[in-house]
Amino acid sequence: MKLADRVNKIQPSPTLAIDAKAKALKAQGVDVVGFGAGEPDFDTPAHIREAGKKAIDAGFTRYMPVGGADDLKDAIIAKMKRDHGLEYTRDEISVACGAKHTLYNISQALIQEGDEVIIPAPYWVSYPDQVVLAGGTPVFIDTDESTVFKITPEQLEKAITPRTKALILNSPCNPTGTSYSEAELRAIGQVALKHDFLIISDDIYERLIYDGLKFANIVQVVPELKSRTVVVNGVSKTYAMTGWRIGYACGPKDLIGAMTKMQSQSTSNATSIAQKAAVEALNGPQEPVADMCVEFEKRRTYIVERLNAMPGVSCFTATGAFYVFPNFSTVYGKKTPAGKLLENSGDFAAYLLEDANVALVPGVAFGADKYARLSYAISMENIKKGMDRIEAAIRNLV
Numbered sequence: 437m438k439l440a441d442r443v444n445k446i447q448p449s450p451t452l453a454i455d456a457k458a459k460a461l462k463a464q465g466v467d468v469v470g471f472g473a474g475e476p477d478f479d480t481p482a483h484i485r486e487a488g489k490k491a492i493d494a495g496f497t498r499y500m501p502v503g504g505a506d507d508l509k510d511a512i513i514a515k516m517k518r519d520h521g522l523e524y525t526r527d528e529i530s531v532a533c534g535a536k537h538t539l540y541n542i543s544q545a546l547i548q549e550g551d552e553v554i555i556p557a558p559y560w561v562s563y564p565d566q567v568v569l570a571g572g573t574p575v576f577i578d579t580d581e582s583t584v585f586k587i588t589p590e591q592l593e594k595a596i597t598p599r600t601k602a603l604i605l606n607s608p609c610n611p612t613g614t615s616y617s618e619a620e621l622r623a624i625g626q627v628a629l630k631h632d633f634l635i636i637s638d639d640i641y642e643r644l645i646y647d648g649l650k651f652a653n654i655v656q657v658v659p660e661l662k663s664r665t666v667v668v669n670g671v672s673k674t675y676a677m678t679g680w681r682i683g684y685a686c687g688p689k690d691l692i693g694a695m696t697k698m699q700s701q702s703t704s705n706a707t708s709i710a711q712k713a714a715v716e717a718l719n720g721p722q723e724p725v726a727d728m729c730v731e732f733e734k735r736r737t738y739i740v741e742r743l744n745a746m747p748g749v750s751c752f753t754a755t756g757a758f759y760v761f762p763n764f765s766t767v768y769g770k771k772t773p774a775g776k777l778l779e780n781s782g783d784f785a786a787y788l789l790e791d792a793n794v795a796l797v798p799g800v801a802f803g804a805d806k807y808a809r810l811s812y813a814i815s816m817e818n819i820k821k822g823m824d825r826i827e828a829a830i831r832n833l834v
């Protein structure tokens with residue numbers, strides 16, 4: 437069959453592919469330690485599950501307004517005010533089937549042939565492909581440990597051209613776990629103010645932040661940017677609700693209207709039942725989030741310590757999300773016990789999966805081949821087991 441050219445312009449999500457491979461091995465009875473997961477290993481809190489069940493029994497099982505039910509929009513408006521001091525109205529909010537779908541709607545509504553979108557690298561895997569699907573060109577700003585994986589105002593200034601249509605900011609960041617301080621966002625915001633492009637602030641890991649750091653997004657820090665910033669968020673990571681598929685955007689009315697129009701010809705509304713559960717997530721007790729954060733922080737500290745103790749490995753102390761992004765590049769050039777030369781992050785990930793039964797995502801998937809991403813959204817017991825295996829596998833290289 438002759439498929440559309442656009443299919444060949446993008447990759448299937450590599451993170452989902454690794455996760456699927458690890459799950460398939462597990463299903464065959466192999467004891468795989470999977471560091472590939474992009475989702476909390478906790479259950480959706482009971483009160484949220486209850487709200488979903490009630491929604492079914494109360495008959496919230498029909499078509500709803502495309503851009504989200506009013507009670508969910510109101511819960512989002514209240515959350516944005518409560519947590520960020522930001523004011524939005526219902527027509528500045530749109531709800532979609534996850535933050536991924538929300539970002540997709542943004543790119544479809546905003547980007548076209550000739551447009552450039554600035555993406556700090558390492559980046560979340562879907563950003564570039566969504567831009568490409570919309571006909572745009574991703575422009576990467578490379579970062580590394582020297583700036584703790586954050587772009588500088590100077591780098592941003594250099595990347596801006598008359599074609600720049602948007603900048604994507606993701607803090608805390610997938611895959612690096614870095615997060616921007618208010619001062620850093622202010623400096624970036626000052627550069628943005630001199631130009632005219634949209635800022636897409638992907639705040640999906642906003643609540644998963646450690647070491648006593650306080651989250652802020654760029655609109656809080658530079659309020660003049662509100663009219664040209666769209667904040668993207670969702671319930672997947674914060675409330676362990678990845679399967680419920682609820683994400684949302686808060687931004688300029690014309691963009692939100694265009695996104696809703698695009699969505700009206702694709703998915704229609706996000707699932708009615710999940711929307712009711714999301715209302716409870718945002719309005720209900722927040723203790724489960726705090727408990728989850730405490731656990732993640734413990735694991736983060738342990739895994740960073742273990743990785744840094746491995747020969748040749750360096751790993752900065754991630755301050756948010758549930759990922760670490762160690763530099764494994766000193767193993768490149770070495771050979772496995774079977775004599776295979778490791779040349780890049782893909783080779784190293786394949787070696788770990790086959791020889792050590794450990795799954796991690798090679799950094800090349802995020803535009804940074806020296807590294808690999810490990811999610812610590814797995815039990816401490818499995819983290820320990822996985823660390824032991826990686827350490828042994830590295831020591832076995834010649």
Ligand SMILES: Cc1ncc(COP(=O)(O)O)c(C=O)c1O
Binds near residue numbers: 535536609
């Ligand atoms: C940075 C980032 N943005 C957005 C998403 C999408 O989340 P969801 O579609 O589950 O809301 C993810 C999920 O992995 C992510 O890591």
